[in-house]
Amino acid sequence: xxxxxxxxxxxxxxxxxxxxxxxxxxxxxxxxxxxxxxxxxxxxxxxxxxxxxxxxxxxxxxxxxxxxxxxxxxxxxxxxxxxxxxxxxxxxxxxxxxxxxxxxxxxxxxxxxxxxxxxxxxxxxxxxxxxxxxxxxxxxxxxxxxxxxxxxxxxxxxxxxxxxxxxxxxxxxxxxxxxxxxxxxxxxxxxxxxxxxxxxxxxxxxxxxxxxxxxxxxxxxxxxxxxxxxxxxxxxxxxxxxxxxxxxxxxxxxxxxxxxxxxxxxxxxxxxxxxxxxxxxxxxxxxxxxxxxxxxxxxxxxxxxxxxxxxxxxxxxxxxxxxxxxxxxxxxxxxxxxxxxxxxxxxxxxxxxxxxxxxxxxxxxxxx
Amino acid sequence: xxxxxxxxxxxxxxxxxxxxxxxxxxxxxxxxxxxxxxxxxxxxxxxxxxxxxxxxxxxxxxxxxxxxxxxxxxxxxxxxxxxxxxxxxxxxxxxxxxxxxxxxxxxxxxxxxxxxxxxxxxxxxxxxxxxxxxxxxxxxxxxxxxxxxxxxxxxxxxxxxxxxxxxxxxxxxxxxxxxxxxxxxxxxxxxxxxxxxxxxxxxxxxxxxxxxxxxxxxxxxxxxxxxxxxxxxxxxxxxxxxxxxxxxxxxxxxxxxxxxxxxxxxxxxxxxxxxxxxxxxxxxxxxxxxxxxxxxxxxxxxxxxxxxxxxxxxxxxxxxxxxxxxxxxxxxxxxxxxxxxxxxxxxxxxxxxxxxxxxxxxxxxxxx
Numbered sequence: 001x002x003x004x005x006x007x008x009x010x011x012x013x014x015x016x017x018x019x020x021x022x023x024x025x026x027x028x029x030x031x032x033x034x035x036x037x038x039x040x041x042x043x044x045x046x047x048x049x050x051x052x053x054x055x056x057x058x059x060x061x062x063x064x065x066x067x068x069x070x071x072x073x074x075x076x077x078x079x080x081x082x083x084x085x086x087x088x089x090x091x092x093x094x095x096x097x098x099x100x101x102x103x104x105x106x107x108x109x110x111x112x113x114x115x116x117x118x119x120x121x122x123x124x125x126x127x128x129x130x131x132x133x134x135x136x137x138x139x140x141x142x143x144x145x146x147x148x149x150x151x152x153x154x155x156x157x158x159x160x161x162x163x164x165x166x167x168x169x170x171x172x173x174x175x176x177x178x179x180x181x182x183x184x185x186x187x188x189x190x191x192x193x194x195x196x197x198x199x200x201x202x203x204x205x206x207x208x209x210x211x212x213x214x215x216x217x218x219x220x221x222x223x224x225x226x227x228x229x230x231x232x233x234x235x236x237x238x239x240x241x242x243x244x245x246x247x248x249x250x251x252x253x254x255x256x257x258x259x260x261x262x263x264x265x266x267x268x269x270x271x272x273x274x275x276x277x278x279x280x281x282x283x284x285x286x287x288x289x290x291x292x293x294x295x296x297x298x299x300x301x302x303x304x305x306x307x308x309x310x311x312x313x314x315x316x317x318x319x320x321x322x323x324x325x326x327x328x329x330x331x332x333x334x335x336x337x338x339x340x341x342x343x344x345x346x347x348x349x350x351x352x353x354x355x356x357x358x359x360x361x362x363x364x365x366x367x368x
Numbered sequence: 369x370x371x372x373x374x375x376x377x378x379x380x381x382x383x384x385x386x387x388x389x390x391x392x393x394x395x396x397x398x399x400x401x402x403x404x405x406x407x408x409x410x411x412x413x414x415x416x417x418x419x420x421x422x423x424x425x426x427x428x429x430x431x432x433x434x435x436x437x438x439x440x441x442x443x444x445x446x447x448x449x450x451x452x453x454x455x456x457x458x459x460x461x462x463x464x465x466x467x468x469x470x471x472x473x474x475x476x477x478x479x480x481x482x483x484x485x486x487x488x489x490x491x492x493x494x495x496x497x498x499x500x501x502x503x504x505x506x507x508x509x510x511x512x513x514x515x516x517x518x519x520x521x522x523x524x525x526x527x528x529x530x531x532x533x534x535x536x537x538x539x540x541x542x543x544x545x546x547x548x549x550x551x552x553x554x555x556x557x558x559x560x561x562x563x564x565x566x567x568x569x570x571x572x573x574x575x576x577x578x579x580x581x582x583x584x585x586x587x588x589x590x591x592x593x594x595x596x597x598x599x600x601x602x603x604x605x606x607x608x609x610x611x612x613x614x615x616x617x618x619x620x621x622x623x624x625x626x627x628x629x630x631x632x633x634x635x636x637x638x639x640x641x642x643x644x645x646x647x648x649x650x651x652x653x654x655x656x657x658x659x660x661x662x663x664x665x666x667x668x669x670x671x672x673x674x675x676x677x678x679x680x681x682x683x684x685x686x687x688x689x690x691x692x693x694x695x696x697x698x699x700x701x702x703x704x705x706x707x708x709x710x711x712x713x714x715x716x717x718x719x720x721x722x723x724x725x726x727x728x729x730x731x732x733x734x735x736x
Contacts, residue, residue, distance in 0.1 A: 020401035209572035238666035241511040244616030
């Protein structure tokens with residue numbers, strides 16, 4: 001059995017690698033600490049993750065579990081986060097075969113692998129672990145109105161949509177803060193972040209009465225680890241299905257500042273592109289800033305202090321022009337921190353935040 | 369064992385009867401269908417519920433379970449909804465004694481009575497039922513963007529705080545709609561409403577990713593039962609602890625109209641009165657209307673179409689003056705439907721809603 005902290009992964013992303021539902025696969029490939037030996041997706045077999053993630057992430061895509069096993073992995077990681085979080089029925093046979101081949105299973109689905117009678121029986125007989133990273137913490141408490149530790153800067157990424165890069169932006173900003181010699185912490189609030197960082201809580205799996213309280217608690221733990229705290233946001237405040245989780249994070253974390261993540265050119269909420277008559281158009285950057293500041297300030301003072309653009313759909317020239325345009329429109333620091341590096345965006349954020357919120361009086365007012 | 373639909377209740381409200389934490393007791397006494405024979409609260413023994421609820425609700429308050437048993441109840445109902453929903457440790461002995469006396473236990477706490485090893489063992493040996501009304505539905509689905517049934521009017525009560533009367537207002541408005549000869553449905557979203565109505569879901573107990581989807585599903589069920597649908601709201605959009613649930617209900621139910629419930633004279637969020645430095649002042653009626661309309665319209669068109677004042681702290685003359693003042697300030701129908709009857713408020717709401725939202729085109733736009 002593999003040790004908890006060192007697994008050799010094969011990632012299952014059948015039919016989805018490189019697309020939005022495989023954001024868990026992408027996040028672990030980009031930011032995970034343990035090696036990934038192969039990705040399973042028969043529709044993209046023979047290609048490499050470097051096509052999507054750049055030359056520093058050269059992992060082969062293979063067609064079958066059998067091929068992946070030749071590389072001697074110790075765990076199969078479920079690399080998708082589908083809407084609703086069910087185990088895809090077509091994947092059951094692959095998961096079962098992986099268990100029989102002696103692999104641990106690491107999953108972030110809502111439907112827990114370890115609660116499945118077939119999988120848990122198989123795992124017991126083959127001596128492997130089933131790890132459900134989305135299983136909520138035992139702790140279930142409502143928010144208490146805790147004031148932030150003096151000296152901390154709590155920054156929450158918020159988005160104009162789900163699956164738009166909020167985790168990536170938080171991780172990139174944390175890296176910039178560390179590179180600047182500061183003590184900085186990433187707070188995982190979803191399964192991929194937890195897989196990458198080894199702690200956190202999947203707030204969308206927490207009983208709804210305790211979402212705000214769980215977010216407050218995660219920030220409390222982070223404030224014991226460092227000064228610059230980057231909380232991974234979830235969903236979006238105008239998302240028809242996920243807005244409850246988004247608001248609980250905002251009101252529970254009571255961030256000093258928010259970073260708005262927006263994808264240039266995305267027109268509708270992911271999965272709500274208008275088929276079946278349920279279109280749900282994205283709001284503009286300016287509308288999002290106004291909406292997030294209104295809802296955050298309903299509980300504690302906060303503001304959008306920077307905009308992180310996801311410019312994947314644009315050429316480099318177009319991207320730089322769009323960044324300039326949004327910066328002029330909003331008067332805020334704007335950049336694509338994944339494409340152009342997080343340093344400039346973090347410097348802008350730091351300039352906006354330092355000198356603020358350092359006196360205990362201000363902190364007490366945060367819940368006044 | 370008592371039949372599911374006909375129990376004879378004794379309500380446990382030790383130390384709390386008539387106060388806000390006993391809102392479950394009050395709701396069941398006011399609106400429940402099954403008889404209540406006694407309330408247990410040793411600090412108020414010898415008094416009657418009529419002191420709080422009027423002469424039509426004359427139930428004696430007794431000091432002990434033993435006294436209550438003389439009236440031959442068939443079930444003990446846990447009559448409080450404390451913050452966090454834990455079983456009060458001091459009540460464990462009373463609950464155990466009630467089971468030993470052959471009573472079913474009916475609870476709306478987060479901590480399930482039927483999951484407690486001591487209680488479930490006792491219940492098995494004494495042949496009684498343990499009913500946890502807050503247990504969430506098996507169904508766990510994200511919202512789908514379902515359009516409302518043509519002809520339905522979906523009205524959600526929202527509040528400037530938790531524990532302010534949102535369930536009561538929804539029940540009173542439903543009664544007025546029925547009295548007006550309309551088909552009308554109350555949608556319970558909390559444990560007290562479920563105890564009263566016999567269906568519904570405790571949305572604050574649902575996994576947060578499925579709050580919006582559960583609210584959508586409850587409205588779908590209600591639209592099969594009638595045309596005028598009054599959805600019980602939860603929490604408040606600016607509540608530091610409960611706002612996630614509030615927003616999930618708004619974006620999941622996508623109400624045609626909201627009724628704002630406000631208590632005249634309440635200054636801070638319940639339980640957040642400023643001890644321990646965590647004061648959280650209530651916003652004004654006008655601020656609440658603006659905030660609720662902003663967040664609701666982020667997903668689907670809605671508006672606050674009436675204001676229900678809880679004037680319990682005012683004399684009758686003061687109450688009428690305050691109702692007049694808020695009506696002038698907002699330009700909306702305003703009344704205290706519990707104190708002065710729901711007919712006027714419902715008539716105003718009906719006038720505002722009829723002639724709207726009846727064409728299928730408008731309905732499709734509700735999720736555009």
